[in-house]
Amino acid sequence: MTASSTRRTTARSRIAAVGAIAVAGSLLLTGCGDQTKSKDAGSTSSDAPLAKLLPADIRDKGEILVGSDIHYAPVEFKDSSGKVVGIDPDIATALGDQLGVKFTFKEGTFDGLLTGLRSGRFNMAMSAMTDNKNRQEGVDPDTGKKVGEGVDFVDYLTAGVSIYTRKGDTKGITDWSDLCGKKLAVQRGTVSEDLAKQENKKCAAGKKIHIEPFDDDQQSQTRLRSGGVDAASSDFPVAAYAVKTSGGGKDFEVVGDQVEAAPYGIAVAKKDTQLRDALKAALDAIIKNGEYAKILKTWGAQDGAVKEAAVNGGK
Secondary structure (H helix, E strand, C coil): CCCCCCCCECCCCHHHHHHHHHHHHHHHHCCCCHHHCCCCCCCCCCCCCCHHHCCHHHHHHCEEEEEECCCECCCEEECCCCCEECHHHHHHHHHHHHHCCEEEEEECCHHHHHHHHHCCCCCEECCCCECCHHHHHCECCCCCCECCCCEEEEEEEEEEEEEEEECCECCCCCCHHHHCCCEEEEECCCHHHHHHHHHHCCCCCCCCCEEEEECCHHHHHHHHHCCCCCEEEEEHHHHHHHHHHHHHHCCEEEEEEEEEEEEEEEEEECCCHHHHHHHHHHHHHHHHHCHHHHHHHHCCCHHHCCCCCEECCCC
């Protein structure tokens, strides 16, 4: 759920990226790719290359608990058998192979993941979460006030935000300014919601955006599909995947360009610097050995690849 303080379009072609994700969707449906085949655990071995970098308690337990909103295909979602699959689970498993532990995904609503992390329910949060200064510092984006301890991020992917509508029924929407006076579905706590609130400040009186926030992106899609709203917004990889897969590609279309290109980050508590640094080292390792690129190619997300891991690179 992506964000940035300065709106901008990305350089890549929207059509090309949709095509890439379409291919990824087809590969998934046909069972292609060993990336999603055995993703329940890493090696759980003290002989793993970077095992010694982990905190002793996690190394002894052999498991990292991951808070995630598992309704955000293709980043993380459940397949027809109920298995958690997607970009994040595949990257987590590759990290586990480097660190010698398994990554166990625990489901939660997106807007509650950082609270769960701070309370110790999870060791980390990995859920298409944008690394930005507000989250780093624990600041409420609406009020600008500090509401809790911030988190650290290990950045692993870049993505923007998109608007999509029912196919053939765009209501004349081509960018965010066209949403004034219309109904928009978003996932609660995401930057799509933040952007809608920012745009509302520019809309004329009586022409505000009617924002409908939902607990997860699937609910937003259902609302749009039924005609209850004029448009929905989510991260571009998710919007493009919905366009490809929902109704066999007949339900939705992406309108306009994606905006707010920014990094996704793995969130860890401020106090867990050793875990943070171990994750960074593991991510750098899978970037270097090529596993990272293979995973992104499987899911059609290679345009969002980073060249190296960064800590708190979001603005």
